[in-house]
Amino acid sequence: MKLHFDDLKKLKEETAAESELAPDQRVLAIVRVREPGYVPPDIQVRSRLDDELFTAEFPAGRLATLRADDRVASVELSRRLKQID
Amino acid sequence: MSPNLPATFLLSSTDIQVLNDLDPHLQRLVMRNRHGIRKVPTSSTTAEEVAVIAKVLSAQRWEELSEVKPGAVLPREAGANFEIVTGRIPVSRIESVRAQPFVLSLKAARRLRPVLDATVPDVEADQLPAGGSSGGGKGAVVGIVDFGGDFAHQNFRNANGTSRLLAIWDQNGSPRPDSPFGFGRVFRTAEINAALGTPDPYTTLGYGPSTDPNGDHGTHVMDIAAGNGRGSGLRGLAPAADIIFVHVAATDVPFSGSQAVGTSFGDSVQLLEALQFIFNEAGARPCVINVSLGTNGGPHDGFTLVETGIDRLIAQAPNHAVCIAASNSFSDGIHAQGRVPQGGSFDVTWRIGQGDVTGNELDLWYSGRDRFAVELIAPDGSSLVRVEPGQTRSLTNNGQLVVLLANRLNDPNNHDNNIGVFLEASLPGGDWTVRLHGVTVSDGSFHAWIERDDQGQSSFAPPNDNSMTIGSISCGKNTIVVGSYDAHKPSKPISFFSSSGPTRDGKQKPEVSAPGHNVMAARSRSGIGLTRKSGTSMASPAVTGTVALVLAQALAKGKSLSISEIRSIMIKTARKNPPATSPAWDPRFGFGRISALAAVNQVTASAVPPPGTGSASAAAPRAKQQASKKKATAAGGRSRS
Numbered sequence: 227m228k229l230h231f232d233d234l235k236k237l238k239e240e241t242a243a244e245s246e247l248a249p250d251q252r253v254l255a256i257v258r259v260r261e262p263g264y265v266p267p268d269i270q271v272r273s274r275l276d277d278e279l280f281t282a283e284f285p286a287g288r289l290a291t292l293r294a295d296d297r298v299a300s301v302e303l304s305r306r307l308k309q310i311d
Numbered sequence: 312m313s314p315n316l317p318a319t320f321l322l323s324s325t326d327i328q329v330l331n332d333l334d335p336h337l338q339r340l341v342m343r344n345r346h347g348i349r350k351v352p353t354s355s356t357t358a359e360e361v362a363v364i365a366k367v368l369s370a371q372r373w374e375e376l377s378e379v380k381p382g383a384v385l386p387r388e389a390g391a392n393f394e395i396v397t398g399r400i401p402v403s404r405i406e407s408v409r410a411q412p413f414v415l416s417l418k419a420a421r422r423l424r425p426v427l428d429a430t431v432p433d434v435e436a437d438q439l440p441a442g443g444s445s446g447g448g449k450g451a452v453v454g455i456v457d458f459g460g461d462f463a464h465q466n467f468r469n470a471n472g473t474s475r476l477l478a479i480w481d482q483n484g485s486p487r488p489d490s491p492f493g494f495g496r497v498f499r500t501a502e503i504n505a506a507l508g509t510p511d512p513y514t515t516l517g518y519g520p521s522t523d524p525n526g527d528h529g530t531h532v533m534d535i536a537a538g539n540g541r542g543s544g545l546r547g548l549a550p551a552a553d554i555i556f557v558h559v560a561a562t563d564v565p566f567s568g569s570q571a572v573g574t575s576f577g578d579s580v581q582l583l584e585a586l587q588f589i590f591n592e593a594g595a596r597p598c599v600i601n602v603s604l605g606t607n608g609g610p611h612d613g614f615t616l617v618e619t620g621i622d623r624l625i626a627q628a629p630n631h632a633v634c635i636a637a638s639n640s641f642s643d644g645i646h647a648q649g650r651v652p653q654g655g656s657f658d659v660t661w662r663i664g665q666g667d668v669t670g671n672e673l674d675l676w677y678s679g680r681d682r683f684a685v686e687l688i689a690p691d692g693s694s695l696v697r698v699e700p701g702q703t704r705s706l707t708n709n710g711q712l713v714v715l716l717a718n719r720l721n722d723p724n725n726h727d728n729n730i731g732v733f734l735e736a737s738l739p740g741g742d743w744t745v746r747l748h749g750v751t752v753s754d755g756s757f758h759a760w761i762e763r764d765d766q767g768q769s770s771f772a773p774p775n776d777n778s779m780t781i782g783s784i785s786c787g788k789n790t791i792v793v794g795s796y797d798a799h800k801p802s803k804p805i806s807f808f809s810s811s812g813p814t815r816d817g818k819q820k821p822e823v824s825a826p827g828h829n830v831m832a833a834r835s836r837s838g839i840g841l842t843r844k845s846g847t848s849m850a851s852p853a854v855t856g857t858v859a860l861v862l863a864q865a866l867a868k869g870k871s872l873s874i875s876e877i878r879s880i881m882i883k884t885a886r887k888n889p890p891a892t893s894p895a896w897d898p899r900f901g902f903g904r905i906s907a908l909a910a911v912n913q914v915t916a917s918a919v920p921p922p923g924t925g926s927a928s929a930a931a932p933r934a935k936q937q938a939s940k941k942k943a944t945a946a947g948g949r950s951r952s
Contacts, residue, residue: 229708229737231691237706237713254580256616258724272492273584275620276627281492281580293723300723302616304580306561307604308763309458309528310636310782311846 249287254304257282261297360399363408366416370394376411377797377807378404380829401845404807407642430535430826430853433798435908436548436860444867445911448549448859451866452477453537454589454600455852456582459520459527460556461835462503463512465542466534467554474503475539477553478592481518482560482581491588495560518558519836526834526842528603529556534833536601536852537859542839545831548856548907552863555592557585559604577604579617579784586624590631597630597862597872601855603848605638605782607645607763608674611815614725618787625789629871630862632878634855636847637794637821638782638810641899644770645761646779651683653752658744659759660772661732665740667767673745675730676815677757684748685718685730690741700728700750713737742772758815778898780810781820789874791858791881792820794899795827795850796889803889803904809847811898821901822878823885825853854881857907864914872914884909 247253257269262277269284269292278299284292292301360380367373373396374381382397393415400408409417431437439445460479461467467475477500484496491497498506498516506516513519520527533547537554540546559577577585582604589600609615613622625631644662651657663671677683682700689695698704698716706714715733722729732745749755758779761769785792795806806828812820827850834842861880865872872880885903896902 227737228739229713231689231693231739233708234689234691234693234695234738237695237708254578256580256583256620258616258619272580273587275583275587276623279616279620279623281583281620300616302579302724304578305606305609305615305617305783306578307582307606307784308765309577310603310605310638310848311528311844 247286249285251286252283253286253289254281254283256280256302256304257292258299258301259297260299264297266292266295266298359403360401361405362397362399363405364395364397364418365408365414366393367396368393368413368415370396372411372413373398374800375802375804376408377800377804377828378408380799407807429798430830431546431548433826434548434853434857434904435906436857438908439860439911443864443911445860445864446551446867447539448537448552448856448863450596451549451552451859451862452555452589452593452596452598453533453549453552453855453859454555454557454586454593454598455529455533455536456557456559456577456585456589456600456602456604457529457532458558459523459529459835460533460558461520461527461530461833462516462556463507463519463838464530464534464538464833464835465839466538466540466547466833468507468541470541472507474500474507475537475554476500476503476556478555479503479518480555480557480585480588482558482577482585484518492584522836525844526837526840528844528848529558530835531830531832531842531844532601532603532848532852535830535849536856538833543833543841545841547832548853549859549863552856552859553596555589557588559585579615582784583617583620583624586621586633590624590628597859597866599632599634599855599858599862601634601852602784603636603851605636605784607638607640607760607780607783608672609760609783609786610676610722610725610727610729611758611760611779611781611783611786612725612727613786613788613814613816613818614722615784616724617784618790619724621784622787622789625874629873630865630877632791632858632862632874633789634791634793634851634858635782635785636851637785637792637812638780639795639808639846639848640763640780640782640810641777641808643768643780644773644775644777645763645768646758646776647771648756648758648776648779649747650755651677651681651747651749651752651757652755653749655749657747657749657757659747661743661745661761661769662772663734663738663740663743663769664767667740667764667769668736669764669766670736671734671764671769672762673730673732673759674762675732675745675747675757675759677728677730678754679721679726679728680753681728681749681755682720682751683718683728683730683757684750685716685732686746686748687714687716687732688744688746690739690743697748708737711735711737778811779813779815781812781814782810785820786814786816786818788818789878791822791854791878792901793827793847793851793854794821794824794901795845795847796824796900796904797828798826799829805889805899806845806847808845809850809899812901813898819896819901821899823854823881823902823905824900825850825857825905827851827853854905857881857905857910860907861910861914864911868915870914880910880913881905884913
């Protein structure tokens with residue numbers, strides 16, 4: 227049901243979690259590592275594009291530790307792509 | 312506007328004033344379209360278009376409108392200062408066409424003249440010598456990443472009835488031990504041929520196109536690139552190429568914000584895996600892949616990991632290319648830019664329709680040297696939340712998330728800052744304001760995009776800046792991005808929908824353009840039939856097929872082409888007028904309209920080094936790729952949940 231403008235003043239503000247995903251939910255991502263050949267523990271490599279770039283699957287709870295890993299340059303969750311008509 | 316007055320009332324009044332100038336039948340179509348109700352297709356129109364009859368001051372100007380698929384021009388009466396014309400126009404453009412000053416009247420109509428296919432002759436592929444060394448793409452592999460590939464259509468079969476497809480990878484299929492990367496199902500030529508010998512090849516194979524009466528997108532695209540015309544009588548660009556089709560899938564994992572519904576979609580991980588699969592299957596053979604996927608959001612600088620991945624896959628071996636549709640968002644009002652002053656603010660107005668039943672998402676990028684705070688102001692003027700640099704905040708209503716604002720610093724890929732605003736479907740429509748506050752400013756410039764939403768596209772308030780509307784995965788270095796023009800008209804106008812470059816970091820994309828307006832090509836589940844579709848998705852495979860001809864020509868001449876050489880050939884041989892000769896690059900046409908004839912001839916004319924003599928670029932990456940292939944296979948043994 228749609229909110230009315232008056233309802234907007236009652237909205238509760240809170241600091242959001244980084245992700246709405248449950249920690250054990252499996253996610254797909256593209257991972258870029260700084261050290262060629264490095265694979266962070268507990269993630270499943272699906273497709274290796276080159277020594278620094280691969281697609282992977284892991285529980286969403288691993289996201290924070292992956293991003294904190296100095297040998298991981300970047301983690302990009304799989305993005306939904308729509309058909310261009 | 313009073314904060315207590317329901318916004319729907321005022322907005323509806325405004326809309327109906329505009330519509331009052333229209334034929335009531337067209338008004339109804341417009342209103343139904345706004346509410347997501349599609350018109351039923353007829354034998355002469357698709358679900359998205361309507362047949363019209365118009366009174367115009369100039370039939371020529373009418374036919375020049377890129378929205379118009381011309382029909383008949385009726386004989387002018389003696390002394391009359393107007394002409395009666397017919398045509399088909401997209402439902403979404405009815406009001407725009409009616410607003411043209413030379414259009415005196417516009418009414419729903421029927422009985423139209425058919426429009427003939429123009430792609431192959433327009434790009435001069437029919438001028439290539441029969442039996443020439445480009446050989447219709449013989450020796451090259453055309454990969455199609457799309458939805459609904461009809462392997463049974465005669466245009467994809469040889470004279471003896473066997474299939475031209477080397478493989479189909481249905482990423483939605485039930486996995487088998489040999490499934491690439493552990494998911495989906497691959498059907499190779501022998502299996503496809505066996506299925507073709509049965510009364511119901513789709514059921515036999517366990518894969519087939521949908522029952523959409525307009526035909527599936529992937530079949531149409533595949534035909535433009537590589538159909539041989541054996542069934543329909545109209546051939547594509549590379550009729551002798553081999554084909555690999557990947558029916559791309561999406562996981563059920565939301566990447567952010569609201570779920571996308573109601574349209575075909577894949578996702579970025581499966582796209583990369585599809586490209587790697589096709590290049591691996593092609594092996595040492597030249598290979599060009601067509602992609603018709605994208606979204607509106609993203610940094611538009613090529614630094615996303617999916618774009619980095621595509622660039623690297625292309626560069627791993629010579630004779631590889633990927634063509635991507637530019638996108639169809641030019642007139643959707645989905646891009647805004649501006650400059651935030653130090654200590655001041657800049658308001659971005661985000662217009663959400665009252666009937667919008669889905670969530671909305673805005674993606675904003677600014678320099679990593681700056682720090683902006685972002686404030687969200689509701690249509691009634693209420694300031695709901697302010698988020699400082701580096702913070703993420705949400706608003707909830709009875710425990711349900713309704714607003715999420717993320718002000719993220721230092722993106723790991725491009726080191727810029729990124730603001731994401733997500734409004735859930737329960738929020739009222741109207742003009743929302745995203746106010747940017749300059750906390751620390753050295754540059755101050757920003758760009759924002761509204762994410763695509765086929766169930767109710769929101770937009771920035773006009774006047775709109777329609778530059779940088781190319782798709783989110785179309786900004787890489789090595790891809791060839793393709794705009795669309797209407798080849799049926801003498802002036803070859805750019806298609807009204809064809810998205811514009813450049814990229815946010817100034818790359819000149821799209822590179823080229825091709826016919827994408829009212830293109831006739833194979834209709835799935837028809838065996839021999841055709842259907843008509845429009846979009847940059849129809850332009851991109853024309854370039855894909857042309858690149859296949861270029862690669863086949865190079866193969867026949869013993870040459871090897873790097874991606875920079877392939878791109879250079881396509882760009883240098885593109886034709887002008889339109890676009891204008893100066894400047895060299897046009898933000899919608901790119902460097903020009905492709906010419907298959909000139910591109911193939913350029914292979915012979917250019918001083919491209921033969922394989923092995925140019926550098927180590929041919930051998931080393933191939934070895935690296937084969938090693939990666941083995942690793943990928945080893946990594947892939949899993950079931951997909």
